Amino acid sequence: MNGHDSITDLLARRRELTPDDEAVLRDHLAGCADCRRTAADFAAQDDVLRLLGDVIPPDTIRRSVLRAAGRRRVRPLVWPVVVVAAIVAVLGGYGIVAGGGLPWVPPDRHLGQGYSGPGGGIFIPATPTAGDMSRDDAIAAAVHHFFGPQARTVPANVSMATFLGIYTDSLFKPRLVWIVRFQGPGIVIVGDGPPRSPVDTLRCPPAVGHEEMVFFDAHSGAFVEDTSGLVPQGLPMTVTPAPAPTPCPTPAPTDIAPFSLALAPNGDIVEVGEGIRFLDYQIQERTPDGMLLRHWSADPTSRLQQQVTGIGVDGRGDVYVLGNNQHLLKFTAGGRLIWSTSVPTSYGSLTNVVVARDGTAYIPEGTPHPGIRVIAPDGRLRAVLPGWYEHVALAGSVLVASRAGTVTVIAPATGSTIHRWHVEPGEGYIQGVAGAAGGTVWLLEQRFSRSAFLGYEIAHFTAAGQLLTRWHLPTVTGTAEVQGSEPKDLAVDRTGRIYVADYGRAQIMVFSAGGRLLRRW
């Protein structure tokens, strides 16, 4: 065996090499172009081979196994019948306190039959042991956690319940916890919560409002986690007065909460969003004034059951839609499905898509496994450009990619970096990227100061990173943010108008380049 052969053997199983072997390998690669090519090819091999794992097993497997295991339901994780009976006894024993405004709503599907926590764990009711945190202490800690250190009681329009039990999180480390649950129309929160349709939320607030829970370790009294995901970041849950009862208008079938949007060659706006039914994702084409021209389902075969994350349009007006279960679908401008294809990923986290005039699609994978997938117009994987990015856009002839607060300008043919710069000043997280014909870059940013959320901003940069202009989204400053605004994507037309897809408020906003709100629909 010559030196190259032994290096090839190491490259074949590179991810399991010892540090010493990896060091030997690196030394050799530094001076051997042939072996560097082999290394790159083997890495690409893993990318394409992982496609073979892109199979969804029939649900009968899980159902049969869980039935044999004596478990009642498949998802979410739930308790056996005896445990459900046990919690009734626990609830009776420990009681439930209610705030002043609302009668307590009995445990529902979340806690009446079982609770699958934020980490995917399960909760089993249990009895306290000596020295554990008391229920009153848990309530006080929960009130402080959600409503601030000065709060002493639960607001009038919020109800509360407590549960003591064993919680096993996704890491399988069971511990005795107190769960304190708040529920009511006074809770207004934006972030990771239970799945809900923003269209429903906006147009017809549910009578019971939102619910959030907080977990405390009953042995140590320490905070474990909360369902909102915001409070640990310093973003307190907001409590508002109970809404006045108003007639609830019926949402129209074409009401959608947009995730993403793109510009058609004729200047029309093509958007994709969530309709009023679960997993009802629609593609809509509208004039720049917002007039609906046509709409069709983003999942015409009802086979994909995917959450749509991005949309793009090529030079012919064909529409490309990306879903989070790795599928890319191509439609004619009229809405006929041309093809669908599975995009190779390592973790299945495809965040958005941009499409060049010739129909080449660029798709970043928002995980540490690097690579922008380049999909040819016929749906075949053409290349994987190196780099870990979350968003991509085309600005003139270059590709603009972002991750967290960093922007990279890339040559699409080679994947080589042309510019790289960071969002300044302060702290920003790039939520969306759009390119202008002249090669400049527009960003939709979430702005923070330390961990405090300041709102969303639109910023305009040259390709080299020089800031040209920056302005706040006018509807999401201050308290307006918690009213539900959740911008997801932006696009820029030839005249410099900015279109922002606001998922949370189920609207498209149109701004002048200077930040003046021109219209919304």
Place this chain on the structure above:
Amino acid sequence: MDAGEIARLSGREIRVSAGVEIEQLLDRYERPLYAYLLTLLGDPDTARDCTQDAFLRALEQLRRGKEINGGWLYTVGRNRAIDHLRDRRRVGPEDVTLEMDLEAGQGEPFHLTAVRRILDRLSPDDREALYLFSVDGFRTDEIAAMLGIQPGALRVRLSRARQRFRALYEEES
């Protein structure tokens, strides 16, 4: 787990039930094991049966207090697949081939066709080694244990498979 058992549970003394553990195993291995067996067998129904059998065997073991890992599940699933092939085709395990009945119609990934076509041109041994390492992420010593060969032999097999796949991929491109 009955109500009395629940009442006795507390803190660190908790033992997670077999039912909970099997669900954890399903979360982790159901999809990759099914994909592996589907690739091995080329028949969704048989792949489903073999996957289900492997998990049911795992449940029995868990109830006996045994520990189960991914390698164990794959070995059981693979043995069940070989049993099926023997029954169906009257062939030995050495003739187990990685094949896939791929539809090239709407909704199917186009580039996956090429990957499977290339993989089908590898020898069955090379194909399986490459699949288990690249797709399922097992270490070479784990794969060697599953296939009942020495780790050194498996590494030679893997290197050969990679080089052959590379040549065929370039040819295909």
